[in-house]
Amino acid sequence: MQTILTDFYTLESYDKAENGSFVANISLNKDHEIFKGHFPGNPVTPGVCMMQIVKELTEEFTGSKLFLQSASNVKFMAIINPFETPDLIVQLDINETEDGIKVKNTTLFGETIALKMSVHYKR
Template sequence: MQLKDFYTVNNVAVTENNATANITINKDHEIFKGHFPGNPVTPGVCMMQIIKELTEGVVGKKLMMQSSSNIKFMAIINPEKTPDLVLTLNISETENGYKVKNSTTFDETVALKLTSNFIEK
């Protein structure tokens, strides 16, 4: 885990090319003291790192992001109000690595959608 104690994986369900992970963001993590005091916002780059780490766990390999597209941050993830997230990953193997289509939600709200290509480290 790149960011120690930033989030907890509550469970991951894997079926064929799909994985669904339930995680909880740690509202007391150091990063929120600077992003932003009194109104914490989960940084987008941290969400992208979580997606990478979850994908590594599913495929059992160390990965590096090669490219991302269709990145849409659709709602603010405030860890004090909505720390529990559901990340849906559609993972397909490519010639060079893996393509991941992600949707991240809390409650009924879509917070993030992105497509990333990963290669083995």
């Protein structure tokens, strides 16, 4: 898998449902350089990095190189501290259409929802 977030996270495993949905288990690298600046002594996973993870996983699961066309209902609902909650569940409902790929995402750690969003990618 090609990623711009080199060594930021690891795709540990994933399951695919018949309806095109995926559930991916990822682990954040708490020692990554991003966390040294965001924020020293109180690391927080940047929202833009979470959005990039969703894009990269969608690319991996669809086999397509994608470009973000639009995002709606982006809700960051909990802080993801890589030292406290490095293991995340990324749920992706992927629908391929004539004009691209639509994804509904929910990202969780444990039972806590950290991110919900809907995105539309172009190929």
